[in-house]
Amino acid sequence: SPGEESGAADEPPIDMGLKEEFEEHAEKAKTLPDTTTNESKLCLYGLYKQATVGPVNTGIFSFYPPFL
Secondary structure (H helix, E strand, C coil): CCCCCCCHHHCCCCCHHHHHHHHHHHHHHHHCCCCCCHHHHHHHHHHHHHHHCCCCCCCCCCCCCCCC
């Protein structure tokens, strides 16, 4: 009913124009100039993964065996 707090199911769908724009810019990022530093490429990749997969939900050292 009106006035109730809205939940995730009540949220409007993502603007398809925004999704298409994101995909267009993601494709453009594949053709960066040769002068682009690895640090910049890594930053862009991290932002891309966060936008497409979400935030990291594992520990940074989760792939290392625990020290005894």
